[in-house]
Amino acid sequence: MQDQEAAKAQATLFDAEEMVLNMGPQHPSTHGVLRVILKLDGETVTDVDCDIGYLHRGVEKIAENDTYAMITPYWDRLDYVAAVSNDLCYVEGVEKLLQVEVPKRAEYLRVILTELQRIASHLLWLGTHAIDIGAVTVLLYCFREREEILKIFEDFIGARLTAHAFRIGGLWWDVYPEFEQRVRDFLRILPGRIDEYETLLNTNRIWLSRTVGIGLLPAEEAINLSLTGPVLRGSGVKYDVRKAQPYSAYAEFDFEVPIGENGDTYDRYLCRMAEMRQSAFIIEQALDGLPEGPVMAKVPKVIKPPVGEVYHAIEAPKGELGVYLVSDGTGKPYRMRIRPPSYINLQSLKRMAVGHLVADVVALIGTIDIVLGEVDR
Amino acid sequence: MTDETKDPAAGSGDRKPPEQSNAKQSDETRGGEASGEKLSSGEPAPAPPKAAPVAGHKPPAAPRKGPVITTEIIEDAFIDGLKQRFGDAITEAVATLGQQIIRVKKDSYLELCAVLHDDPETPFDMCTDLTAVHWPERTGQEFDVVAMLYSVSANRRLRVKVALADGEACPSITSIWSGADWMEREVFDMFGVRFEGHPDLRRILLPADWPGHPLRREYPIGYQDNEWTDRHIQYREIDYDASLIDVKYAERR
Numbered sequence: 001m002q003d004q005e006a007a008k009a010q011a012t013l014f015d016a017e018e019m020v021l022n023m024g025p026q027h028p029s030t031h032g033v034l035r036v037i038l039k040l041d042g043e044t045v046t047d048v049d050c051d052i053g054y055l056h057r058g059v060e061k062i063a064e065n066d067t068y069a070m071i072t073p074y075w076d077r078l079d080y081v082a083a084v085s086n087d088l089c090y091v092e093g094v095e096k097l098l099q100v101e102v103p104k105r106a107e108y109l110r111v112i113l114t115e116l117q118r119i120a121s122h123l124l125w126l127g128t129h130a131i132d133i134g135a136v137t138v139l140l141y142c143f144r145e146r147e148e149i150l151k152i153f154e155d156f157i158g159a160r161l162t163a164h165a166f167r168i169g170g171l172w173w174d175v176y177p178e179f180e181q182r183v184r185d186f187l188r189i190l191p192g193r194i195d196e197y198e199t200l201l202n203t204n205r206i207w208l209s210r211t212v213g214i215g216l217l218p219a220e221e222a223i224n225l226s227l228t229g230p231v232l233r234g235s236g237v238k239y240d241v242r243k244a245q246p247y248s249a250y251a252e253f254d255f256e257v258p259i260g261e262n263g264d265t266y267d268r269y270l271c272r273m274a275e276m277r278q279s280a281f282i283i284e285q286a287l288d289g290l291p292e293g294p295v296m297a298k299v300p301k302v303i304k305p306p307v308g309e310v311y312h313a314i315e316a317p318k319g320e321l322g323v324y325l326v327s328d329g330t331g332k333p334y335r336m337r338i339r340p341p342s343y344i345n346l347q348s349l350k351r352m353a354v355g356h357l358v359a360d361v362v363a364l365i366g367t368i369d370i371v372l373g374e375v376d377r
Numbered sequence: 378m379t380d381e382t383k384d385p386a387a388g389s390g391d392r393k394p395p396e397q398s399n400a401k402q403s404d405e406t407r408g409g410e411a412s413g414e415k416l417s418s419g420e421p422a423p424a425p426p427k428a429a430p431v432a433g434h435k436p437p438a439a440p441r442k443g444p445v446i447t448t449e450i451i452e453d454a455f456i457d458g459l460k461q462r463f464g465d466a467i468t469e470a471v472a473t474l475g476q477q478i479i480r481v482k483k484d485s486y487l488e489l490c491a492v493l494h495d496d497p498e499t500p501f502d503m504c505t506d507l508t509a510v511h512w513p514e515r516t517g518q519e520f521d522v523v524a525m526l527y528s529v530s531a532n533r534r535l536r537v538k539v540a541l542a543d544g545e546a547c548p549s550i551t552s553i554w555s556g557a558d559w560m561e562r563e564v565f566d567m568f569g570v571r572f573e574g575h576p577d578l579r580r581i582l583l584p585a586d587w588p589g590h591p592l593r594r595e596y597p598i599g600y601q602d603n604e605w606t607d608r609h610i611q612y613r614e615i616d617y618d619a620s621l622i623d624v625k626y627a628e629r630r
Contacts, residue, residue, distance in 0.1 A: 052581065052582065053581065053582035053583060053584075056582045056583065058591055060567075060592060061591050061592055061596075061598060062598070064594075064598075096474060097474070099474075220502075223502050223503050223529055224503075224554055224555050224556060225555055225556045226503055226504055226505060226506075226554065226556025226557070226560075227556070228505075237529060239529050244532050245532070308447060308473050308474070309473060309478075310473070310476065311476060311506075311525055311534075311536065313505070320505065322505065322506060322525075324506065324508060324523070324525070326510055334510070335510045335511075335592075337506070339505065339506040339525075343559065344506075344559065344560070346559075347556060347558060347559050376582060377582070
């Protein structure tokens with residue numbers, strides 16, 4: 001009798017009923033205005049719903065009313081921590097449609113800048129991901145190196161964050177004389193610094209218990225969820241647009257595509273760390289083989305691509321960034337679709353978070369590496 | 378209407394008054410021989426009588442002289458196999474800039490996708506992207522739903538298009554590729570195309586009660602102030618000293 005009563009009291013106290021928890025839209029770990037509605041059974045997540053769109057500015061609609069050249073700066077503001085990569089995607093898409101041949105020097109410089117941007121983006125990811133999990137030191141270390149890259153950008157492009165680096169047909173200017181030396185100086189210090197981060201994290205007990213086995217994604221499921229970038233490669237799928245369908249000058253460089261084994265948060269972390277090393281390797285090769293010559297192709301002043309359509313994809317730091325352009329022969333695109341890697345990768349949050357604890361949701365948002373400017377467009 | 382009323386004022390009797398006046402203005406500013414050339418070439422040859430343009434309707438853009446970029450796919454075993462299997466349902470199979478596009482009838486769309494996904498040699502196991510294009514002038518086929526498929530193992534891309542009438546629902550492919558979930562929701566949000574069989578078809582980027590679908594061609598740009606903002610955003614008049622602002626503005630000038 002008493003046992004029954006105790007059990008009843010227990011049931012009312014620790015109710016099996018679900019609780020709904022709102023995370024965000026302004027939450028320090030959501031990397032922007034992301035609202036995650038969690039359904040909880042105790043501490044365990046049973047359902048996830050993402051509420052996005054707080055930063056929606058209608059870039060695709062704006063593009064229908066702007067000329068091709070005018071649209072480029074909007075791309076800087078999509079994934080605002082990797083503006084250079086975004087530019088590359090759009091600019092190359094239009095060049096493909098125009099069938100313009102870009103000078104070799106411009107292509108090499110594009111590769112150098114894009115890979116620097118990838119390192120910068122991964123450094124920011126590492127710092128914020130670590131701080132979400134509780135390792136504060138790493139953030140300060142990462143920002144130290146990221147600052148070097150931003151300074152190189154600032155002296156070349158004039159902007160640190162929304163760097164409008166490329167123009168349709170090449171680059172606006174050639175790089176400044178000290179550019180090569182400064183990039184080489186940076187590359188000299190980078191590997192040691194990456195070692196430093198790895199010393200801080202790789203065998204850190206808290207880091208391991210927060211990342212190993214969290215957010216497991218088998219390869220097949222990751223493909224089915226349309227995941228791309230390090231999130232897919234962490235699951236052991238060797239898909240990198242730079243290798244699979246080389247664009248720009250990537251076919252001429254030698255590099256590896258690091259993949260994970262288990263598909264958990266720790267593997268994705270290792271993938272990104274290895275990717276930074278590969279990026280540095282690519283930049284080195286590009287600097288060694290940097291050809292002389294012009295940096296701008298002959299492009300008509302008024303850009304009017306022929307009637308047709310094109311899909312162009314690049315490997316942005318977050319995954320496959322694509323543009324689908326439909327041209328009706330006028331100076332404005334009939335339709336411009338952005339394939340945002342963050343948006344599509346964010347879908348997997350539900351799949352990954354269910355069954356984990358609330359605290360792990362924070363780690364999972366970090367591991368997907370989203371930027372809300374790109375999710376909401 | 379306005380064109381015709383302005384026409385006599387322009388004088389030369391051409392059927393493009395805005396351009397003519399623009400040319401004149403620029404010529405005046407530039408002066409010199411250019412104006413003489415332009416006027417002399419414009420005046421003696423009267424514009425040939427063209428077909429009257431439909432009101433408010435641009436004539437289709439003339440195809441540019443550049444290289445033809447779209448060609449029929451020939452001698453592709455995979456595409457031929459699909460054509461054989463689906464017959465008339467595949468209405469178009471073209472390649473443009475090295476990218477393959479097939480257009481399928483709506484009824485066979487889902488079946489085709491399932492076949493592509495389970496193909497033994499080139500399994501299109503990833504739906505990279507799904508979007509739509511609005512063609513309001515194509516009566517009865519106003520929307521193109523475009524799915525970009527990718528085969529990881531065969532490293533091959535394929536674009537599948539399906540044409541829909543306005544208001545017609547498109548079969549959802551979320552049962553085949555779960556990644557298409559948010560992409561279809563976005564198409565619904567932006568174009569108003571419904572997806573049959575989608576598990577959770579809600580708006581995704583815009584608020585649930587937003588009026589209209591922004592990526593339709595007729596949706597105006599700069600439509601920030603509408604019924605939705607009237608309902609949800611409260612404006613408040615702020616008392617301020619207007620003279621202060623005027624002074625500042627005057628100083629800056």
